[in-house]
Amino acid sequence: MRPELELISEWIRPGARVLDLGCGDGALLAYLRDHRRVSGYGLEIDTANIIKCVQAGVNVIHADLEAGLADFGDGGFDYVIMTQTLQAVRHTEALLDEMLRVGRQGIVTFPNFGFWRCRAQVAVQGLMPVVKTLPYQWYDTPNVHLFTLRDFEALCRRKRIDILERTVLDHAHRTWLGSRLWPNLLSEIALYRLSRA
Amino acid sequence: MPNTFPPDSVGLVSPQTAHFVEPLALDCGRSLAGYDIVYETYGALNPDASNAVLICHALSGDHHVAGYHEDSGPSKPGWWDNCIGPGKPIDTHQFFVVCCNNLGGCKGSTGPTAINPDSRKPFGPDFPIVTVKDWVRSQARLADRLGVRQWAAVIGGSLGGMQAMQWAITFPERVRHSLVIAAAPRLSAQNIAFNEVARQAILSDPDFHHGHYYEFGVVPRRGLMIARMLGHITYLSDEGMRAKFGRELREGTPNFHFNFDTEFQVESYLRHQGRAFVDRFDANTYLLITKTLDYFDPAADFDQDLPAAFHRAQAGFLVISFTSDWRFAPARSREIVRALVRAGREVSYVEIPSEFGHDAFLMPISLYHEALRAYLLRVAREVNGHAA
Numbered sequence: 001m002r003p004e005l006e007l008i009s010e011w012i013r014p015g016a017r018v019l020d021l022g023c024g025d026g027a028l029l030a031y032l033r034d035h036r037r038v039s040g041y042g043l044e045i046d047t048a049n050i051i052k053c054v055q056a057g058v059n060v061i062h063a064d065l066e067a068g069l070a071d072f073g074d075g076g077f078d079y080v081i082m083t084q085t086l087q088a089v090r091h092t093e094a095l096l097d098e099m100l101r102v103g104r105q106g107i108v109t110f111p112n113f114g115f116w117r118c119r120a121q122v123a124v125q126g127l128m129p130v131v132k133t134l135p136y137q138w139y140d141t142p143n144v145h146l147f148t149l150r151d152f153e154a155l156c157r158r159k160r161i162d163i164l165e166r167t168v169l170d171h172a173h174r175t176w177l178g179s180r181l182w183p184n185l186l187s188e189i190a191l192y193r194l195s196r197a
Numbered sequence: 198m199p200n201t202f203p204p205d206s207v208g209l210v211s212p213q214t215a216h217f218v219e220p221l222a223l224d225c226g227r228s229l230a231g232y233d234i235v236y237e238t239y240g241a242l243n244p245d246a247s248n249a250v251l252i253c254h255a256l257s258g259d260h261h262v263a264g265y266h267e268d269s270g271p272s273k274p275g276w277w278d279n280c281i282g283p284g285k286p287i288d289t290h291q292f293f294v295v296c297c298n299n300l301g302g303c304k305g306s307t308g309p310t311a312i313n314p315d316s317r318k319p320f321g322p323d324f325p326i327v328t329v330k331d332w333v334r335s336q337a338r339l340a341d342r343l344g345v346r347q348w349a350a351v352i353g354g355s356l357g358g359m360q361a362m363q364w365a366i367t368f369p370e371r372v373r374h375s376l377v378i379a380a381a382p383r384l385s386a387q388n389i390a391f392n393e394v395a396r397q398a399i400l401s402d403p404d405f406h407h408g409h410y411y412e413f414g415v416v417p418r419r420g421l422m423i424a425r426m427l428g429h430i431t432y433l434s435d436e437g438m439r440a441k442f443g444r445e446l447r448e449g450t451p452n453f454h455f456n457f458d459t460e461f462q463v464e465s466y467l468r469h470q471g472r473a474f475v476d477r478f479d480a481n482t483y484l485l486i487t488k489t490l491d492y493f494d495p496a497a498d499f500d501q502d503l504p505a506a507f508h509r510a511q512a513g514f515l516v517i518s519f520t521s522d523w524r525f526a527p528a529r530s531r532e533i534v535r536a537l538v539r540a541g542r543e544v545s546y547v548e549i550p551s552e553f554g555h556d557a558f559l560m561p562i563s564l565y566h567e568a569l570r571a572y573l574l575r576v577a578r579e580v581n582g583h584a585a
Contacts, residue, residue: 050568
């Protein structure tokens with residue numbers, strides 16, 4: 001998670017107001033608070049994670065993302081962040097809309113299903129892939145939507161969402177040249193910075 | 198009184214009385230010439246007086262929140278003893294804990310049972326109806342008396358949570374943290390309706406004598422008992438009652454009697470709760486505090502704009518609700534959280550799974566206590582330094 005945190009942090013303006021959807025144990029918000037002086041809240045559904053956020057001194061609000069962000073006004077945050085969460089929600093489109101309603105910018109990270117190891121496992125073994133970023137068996141996974149970089153970018157085009165920036169991480173979680181040349185094949189994790197066109 | 202106390206108990210405690218001679222102007226337009234506040238404290242105030250925590254009680258609570266009284270049985274500690282003590286979530290090794298009986302109460306602080314200096318008889322129904330804001334102002338005077346400039350935290354469940362909220366709004370600079378548990382930003386029509394039925398039960402008791410029952414040597418037992426029975430139903434959840442009582446008939450009742458005796462366990466339980474309450478509580482205080490609840494509405498001072506009310510607050514907030522609480526349901530706590538977020542305040546919110554209904558805020562539910570412990574550990578670090 002570390003390289004991902006650092007890359008997100010580089011995109012965040014110091015002192016910004018941030019909403020982290022599915023904030024887990026609060027690691028990202030604690031990192032952004034300590035390195036970017038951000039304020040804001042994390043939304044989380046798992047009570048054990050909520051306790052960890054409280055321990056970390058991170059503002060956390062018990063919430064179900066599937067219910068939308070009705071408690072939050074338009075443009076109330078500089079950034080709304082969703083790390084490794086989009087693939088695990090049912091209402092993908094609605095949540096992207098909500099994200100860019102509540103935040104002036106959105107930051108999304110997700111595991112790339114187009115990663116060559118995923119492709120190889122399907123193509124060669126004929127099995128649903130199990131890789132580091134997608135470690136679950138098909139019958140026991142929190143993920144309900146799996147997609148590739150190209151899938152995501154096509155959705156953004158259709159929804160008139162501007163991609164302001166994209167960074168990809170390879171399997172060693174580096175940003176080397178190869179994954180920049182063939183991102184959909186060589187990157188394991190994708191990070192996007194978005195805004196509404 | 199037990200001879201030995203559990204190691205995580207504050208042990209033997211005794212209440213103290215603070216007498217105030219300067220008049221207190223009340224929201225109703227009247228003022229109290231002088232009054233007593235009965236309170237208890239546990240733990241020690243640190244040298245810079247920054248580790249004081251105020252516990253606010255709910256409708257039927259009082260100042261005896263933890264430990265044992267000289268004359269209390271070993272099974273009768275204070276009303277939130279499971280949460281307050283050395284090593285407990287509200288840790289008396291870290292905090293100087295204060296809890297007072299609120300004005301209008303019947304456990305020693307000035308209220309309807311006190312003698313009215315003008316008439317030399319008990320105030321009874323002539324005691325002014327006090328509001329949550331009045332309570333907060335009276336508690337602030339107690340804080341001054343104790344040398345507490347700023348509370349490390351003000352904590353309360355239900356009506357106590359409303360006081361914790363009001364504190365942060367009325368005295369922004371005097372509250373570091375506000376812990377609002379199983380509360381609501383104001384009562385709903387349904388909440389007020391239940392209070393009204395409870396009041397009518399008391400008011401229509403022939404022994405009520407327009408509130409002057411002390412002079413007749415009686416108490417409106419039946420009315421107060423029904424009020425408490427009704428209240429108790431709203432403190433429990435449907436699932437909790439089903440689990441605890443089901444449709445079980447009480448012992449010695451093999452079959453229906455086809456009359457109005459106590460047959461079901463739940464009837465027997467409610468009657469017991471009602472009877473026990475009558476022996477320890479005053480009907481005029483019950484009437485008064487249900488009104489205090491009905492009147493609570495911090496947004497009213499800000500054009501019904503709750504975020505505006507919270508805008509002036511400086512405290513960090515922890516808001517907690519319980520899934521099966523239908524008196525002040527999680528949705529009511531989320532109203533508070535939404536307003537705090539809109540006001541840009543620091544807030545965390547957790548909804549605790551529980552079948553105990555509204556009463557859950559008094560129960561030692563591990564996740565609930567973990568959340569309190571985690572939050573208060575950080576508060577302790579802020580006020581006591583890293584030694585905490």
